Amino acid sequence: AQTVTQSQPEMSVQEAETVTLSCTYDTSENNYYLFWYKQPPSRQMILVIRQEAYKQQNATENRFSVNFQKAAKSFSLKISDSQLGDTAMYFCAFMGTQGGSEKLVFGKGTKLTVNP
Amino acid sequence: GAGVSQTPSNKVTEKGKYVELRCDPISGHTALYWYRQSLGQGPEFLIYFQGTGAADDSGLPNDRFFAVRPEGSVSTLKIQRTERGDSAVYLCASRETSGSFHEQFFGPGTRLTVL
Numbered sequence: 169a170q171t172v173t174q175s176q177p178e179m180s181v182q183e184a185e186t187v188t189l190s191c192t193y194d195t196s197e198n199n200y201y202l203f204w205y206k207q208p209p210s211r212q213m214i215l216v217i218r219q220e221a222y223k224q225q226n227a228t229e230n231r232f233s234v235n236f237q238k239a240a241k242s243f244s245l246k247i248s249d250s251q252l253g254d255t256a257m258y259f260c261a262f263m264g265t266q267g268g269s270e271k272l273v274f275g276k277g278t279k280l281t282v283n284p
Numbered sequence: 285g286a287g288v289s290q291t292p293s294n295k296v297t298e299k300g301k302y303v304e305l306r307c308d309p310i311s312g313h314t315a316l317y318w319y320r321q322s323l324g325q326g327p328e329f330l331i332y333f334q335g336t337g338a339a340d341d342s343g344l345p346n347d348r349f350f351a352v353r354p355e356g357s358v359s360t361l362k363i364q365r366t367e368r369g370d371s372a373v374y375l376c377a378s379r380e381t382s383g384s385f386h387e388q389f390f391g392p393g394t395r396l397t398v399l
């Protein structure tokens with residue numbers, strides 16, 4: 169079974185600074201997807217960024233980028249120019265391509281606080 | 285367009301009671317998922333529907349939990365003889381299934397509290 173580990177329960181960063189959230193995972197599959205989701209107090213899960221395992225190039229979405237290390241099974245999220253609106257829970261998630269359901273396996277999350 | 289909606293937003297019930305939680309997916313999305321998020325945890329998969337059928341129910345914790353999607357659109361998660369340990373946020377997500385990868389879109393969840 170796949171597992172996702174987020175070792176940082178809480179992180180804080182000053183507005184406009186850069187922060188990196190860590191995530192490691194375990195799987196025997198070769199083809200899969202990795203995601204970072206943001207969950208503000210409203211509870212709505214919002215997709216921040218995704219990475220296909222077969223792509224070597226790290227994904228970027230505006231101020232968000234990832235460092236995907238497939239051999240190390242590591243998938244960290246870097247947030248540049250942090251904004252107050254980035255304050256939220258961040259979840260790393262894995263989705264395998266075997267089995268057909270494409271269900272997501274989530275880590276326990278990192279609570280990020282951006283301070284003014 | 286409209287996103288995934290879930291009702292009620294909050295539900296308080298007493299131990300032993302029966303509850304139903306409703307999910308309205310995005311129109312045209314044939315795949316629907318239920319997840320449970322306990323306090324301080326990430327969401328955990330419960331069940332996956334492809335159309336009207338439950339294609340993967342491996343995440344349902346026991347036979348008190350059941351879900352239906354009779355017309356391939358709205359889904360209802362049903363919990364019998366609720367226990368305090370069932371208290372959690374229940375999240376629903378839907379996605380398209382045609383073509384290649386498709387994002388799961390989540391609803392705002394139903395917070396269930398069992399007293």
